[in-house]
Amino acid sequence: MAGSIKKQPNGKYLLTAYCGYDAKGKQVRIRKTIEAKSDREAQKKLALFVAEVENGGIAQTANMTLAEFADYWLEKHAKMHLADRTLERQLGILKTRILPTLGHLKIDKIKPSHVLHLKQQLIDCERLDRKAGKLSLRSVEMNLGLLRSMLNKAVKWKLISTNPCQDVDIPKPKHRKIPIYDEQQLAIFLRLLDSEPTKYKLMAMLALTTGLRRSEMFGLEWQHINFNKRTCSIEQSSLYIVGKGLITKEPKTELSARLVAAPTITMELFKQHYEDQRIEQDKLQDMWCGSNRVFTTWDGRPMHPDTFNTWLKKFIKKHNLPHISPHSFRHMSATFALQQGIYLKSVSSRLGHAKTSTTADIYAHALQSVDREIADKMDSFLDSINGNQILN
Template sequence: RWEAAGYVLAPGNTRKRIRVYGTTRKEALAKLTEKIATSNRGVPAPSAQGSLAAYLTYWLQNVAVHQLRENTHTRYTACVNQYLVPGLGKKKLAKLTAKDIRTWLNQLRITCQCCARGLDTSRPEPRCCAVGTCCAKSLSPLTLAYIHSVLKSALEHAVREEEIPRNVARNVRTGTPRSRRFEPLTADEARQLLTAANGHRLCALFDLALHTGLRKGELLGLCWEDLDLTGGTASIRRTLQRTNSSGLTALPTKTKSSERRIALPTSCLRSLEQHRSRQLQEREAAGTGWKDSGYVFTRPDGAPIEGSTLTRHFNTLLRQARLRRIRFHDLRHSTATLLLEQGVELVVIKELLGHAHIGVTATVYAHVRLRLQRDAIDALGTVLGTLEITKAVDSDGDEPAPCPTLIR
């Protein structure tokens, strides 16, 4: 075996001696030449000696915990422990390649998760591997893209700390997963839902959700001090979510743009006034057992409402209204689509929904219905049809008047 040694650039703008090996003198010299060429381009030699699993643990405990929301950090931790560490954890961080990641993702795409993670053994009635018939339950493209994004985030921080020269996960293309297709509520379905909600103790909440497109956490985190019923406005300052450490607690809004002030329609102001009168009656009935949380929408004893509880109320309301099954978040999609059908500009919808970028409003929430497409096609047909009968415009006499082009 042949050995070649030389000095290359190291983190901190220093130099260090490295050694490479080969079965022939030519192979060892080629490896050293490649290392020196990379160093001459200003790329420092990697200093990481540990495994990918060790670095992911360090990244979760010392970096991600301070940069992510608690629920997001919990999802990242579950992704690392369930997929990244078992699949790539034994690889050296400095020697991880794009080929390793691509091969692992391709294998993960066709692997049954019941078999790989032993989920069938913990079920009361085994129905997959334990009975000898594999269900072939593989991960969805959206889950694979999420796993890939977590790995990219961790390796990106390793590049910033000069542990590795480049983020090899960026060289792997997983493809854009196809978003879930769904149909938002039409205007008739929205009126049908509001009719069924009439008389419900949370009628004002459903009315507000359809008219403003607020998120579930923003609705549950709304306080009376945030409402100006005289001026007809509401200030969105917080979101109510359940976390592992603090339970049901108020957190800052999803993004800086989500902290906003919106106008309230007259119907919402009327329903909020009725809701406040009902809440005062519930407070008198509860007496000393009333929990003064300050939230607009509470339980009968004044305590804040869980998100899962609101989902159950919403599903019951859908059954009563005889509407198709949708998510509560789909009311937000429905609001954006209905506003777009009424000719409201995208920038106004963006400010109402609290999006940071107008592209999110245009691509995700504004679903153009068939009626809007037909109106656009009819408008274009009207314009093209008028070209045949357009009168020639008089010229100054120097040139002949332009003739309209006949379109067949």
């Protein structure tokens, strides 16, 4: 690979590496401006620069557009460090909003004004899911946050000197409330649930009584269930990824791999479901696929996690109940536990949160209820031992 040097009027040197020709027959040139004490030193730096370009070093990305850098970021970082579901979501964000607006710009030419333009466009644009209204502030935050994160990598890799996103405020959405049932609504739900097939009763009760994530529930296999000790061992998750289908992966975080105790009612449903599954297996014999999953299709293959959503939506509509999602059961499990006075640390560990602060942030409403109950109990305690003499 050839290279050349041109001394600039300001005393610096412009290095050029020639990298063949593109599809249109135009010579590809990678340039870099350096400082050197002499022509000889500049020649040495040119040799190093050409070698770096020739060996596929980062210097080759110096003239990239944001769209080209996105591919580079994908190969050098995202595929190696992001979970499949996170990667799928971020690629969707890139292709839908960010790249159509800024993808044509060279990464070293992106200015705060360009990011501000994207921000305003996100705030003003319509939703793509055909629902009424504008894009949510959460979606705006995710778009701008992803762009900032990507360009932080570009700074770290010395492709650009500063991140233009740093000077643009990212809107902070209000915490999204997950709908849950109160005790009376839950009692009605459970009464109606009793007439459902065992596998659906188990789905709902398992989520409610253990707080497992949906992906954790559908990753369960029978060897993970200990009937004697009444525990579920969370060792894997089952997810659906567009283009890949159902995949099995490690739990979300290190603390997500855990042993969760289940109440007697849930374990009894496990036993009933196990017997039902064995009966189906005997009927199908060689047609049974034998995945050993707790939740399976009619022929024993791992069940799609969206089955929970589909069943719950039909069940709620059939009985005219308030809307909830599968994730609502996890929130109800934590909320009711905290309201019963269970320690925050215990609830956090049961949910598999990496930090207790995460649990505290999400369930602040439940903690406030517990805090009021503590104050009321303190009133009763002081009244019992002091008879309100302080106020008399």
